[in-house]
Amino acid sequence: MPRLSTAEATVETLLRHGIDTVYALPGLHNDPLFDAFYHAADRLRVIHPRHEQTAAYMALGAALATGKPQAFAVVPGPGLLNAGAALLTAYGMNAPVIALVGQIPQADIDRGHGHLHEIHDQLGLVRHITKWAARINGPQDAPALVSEAIRQATGGRPRPVALECALDTWAKRAEVTLPDGPLPAPQRPVDAEAVEAAAKIFGAAEKPMLVLGGGAIGARDEVVALAELLEAPVSSYRRGRGVIPSSHRLAVDMPVGHRLWKDADAVLAVGTRFLIQNGSWGIDANLKVVRLDIDPEEPERLRKPDVALVGDARPYLRALIEALPKHNRPRPSRAAEIDGHRAWLDERLSRLEPQRSFLRAIRNALPEDGIFVDEVSQMGFASRVALPVERERTYLSPGYQDNLGWGFGTALGVKAAMPDRKVLAIAGDGGFLYQVGELATAARHNLAVVVVVFDNGGFGNVKRIQQQSYGNRLIACDLQNPDFCKLAESFGVASFKATDAAQLEDALKKAFALDRPALVWVPHGDVPSPWDLIMMPRVR
Secondary structure, three states: OOEEEHHHHHHHHHHHOOOOEEEEOOOHHHHHHHHHHHHOOOOOEEEOOOOHHHHHHHHHHHHHHHOOOEEEEEOOOHHHHHHHHHHHHHHHHOOOEEEEEEEOOHHHOOOOOOOOOOOOOHHHHHHHHOOEEEEEOOOOOHHHHHHHHHHHHHOOOOOOEEEEEEHHHHHOEEEOOOOOOOOOOOOOOOOHHHHHHHHHHHHHOOOEEEEEOHHHOOOHHHHHHHHHHHOOOEEEOHHHOOOOOOOOOOEEEHHHHHHHHOOOOEEEEEOOOOHHHHHHHOOOOOOEEEEEEOOOOOOOOOOOOOEEEEOOHHHHHHHHHHHOOOOOOOOOOOHHHHHHHHHHHHHHHOOOOOHHHHHHHHHHHOOOOOEEEOOOOHHHHHHHHHOOOOOOOOEEOOHHHOOOOOHHHHHHHHHHHOOOOOEEEEEEHHHHOOOHHHHHHHHHOOOOEEEEEEEOOEOHHHHHHHHHHOOOOOOOOEOOOOOHHHHHHHOOOEEEEOOOHHHHHHHHHHHHHHOOOEEEEEEOOOOOOOHHHOOOOOOO
8 A cells, every 4th residue: 555645645546546736825734735636746736726616617617617527726715705606606507516625634624712813613614615624634534535525526416615734734744545546326226116107298299398407417319309309398497407408409598488388288398497487487287397417305395306316317208218119199399389489589679779780799709628617697588598508517697696707707617628619608897807816827837727807897797787777776786897909918817808709700810710719799788688598487
């Protein structure tokens, strides 16, 4: 058995699980860990951003883009808290992120001595925003705990996990047993009886529908085959976008899904919280609901479905496809009906200017396999219903946390993990200033993300609400901004300015051709609200 420090055993176990990049900020509590990173430099890449939140966002972006576990490392206390928003977002987005967090000396944990970065019950705190968390107490523990952390992060419903380790424990040495490879993932068998019950429901339905969430990622072929077998429209929003290509005849954006909802008589919800449909659109006795989810707690969280299929999407969809033919009825094509609704949406989007034209420019410049990172902004909200998406994992949106400022750091992680793909991040002027310092990270590590900063001089959504609902009593919504082009250039980042869609498309094509970090500044005025296409009323 090799004699390794706790830090070395941790690094070796990460490498044996295929994790070859760590997004990390150094600090006293993790000095032995960073020394282990240094000695593994021929096998392990360390990317250091300028803020702990970005270390975690980068791991999140890499995890979302690849579907594989990704790690970051930060110091305890304020370091962990700075990374907390990203961990919370990873939890909401079901992303396999592994946090390596330092600690004060082991004997002094939770004794209130006032050590640097001390925080009471750090492990208990982090358990609120992770799926699983533990403390590494010595080198012999590290391989098993790191392996279990990765199994927890990737098994069942993927979610972030955390391991903390005291600064004196990182350096302790002992003989350790390293794992040969990842622990086996738990397997959940397909419930044939439940599949048969679902097949009977959909076989008899006249107007079935599918609703996709992030849990449908990886089941593209099965989703398309089932939709075509049932002649069923497929509605997706945010994480589920791209599982079925926007260009497919049965793919519908959420506003069209809402219009179809009132006449649907059976719905299959795949890997989605199903909150919008349950909470806003309405469900009545005339709609049969089948929920497919890997988390056994999810199907009945809001209301009991007619059938619950608990497990991975692909095997269940395959089983359903096999079971359907003996129950299925012939159905006429719904092409004309769907085309009519698409025409309605097209007309409605024509009033969403300049957002629609800007998004068309982005779509024209960004390759089909390019990755678009949404941000909490006027353009981001519009993109959720107006940007065509042809492939899964190419549209990244921050889930129900919808936290301002997540996008640029996340996009940097995407690019680090997918260097051969074009990556475009959008941001409002408000959100971008959260992580503007990471222009230095992009330049330092040559992460060729193109970020488009849409600048309306304020928190636009906040301002609109104050105008419409609070008698135009405006407070804390106007912003003082820099010249974003000069700012980017001061970091060594290429810059462009665009004031209309044609200029934006031209600037993006030039920026992508550089194959280095670039910023496009788009100053604009007030824009119309997209919210009537997102927050839609009850129809049943």
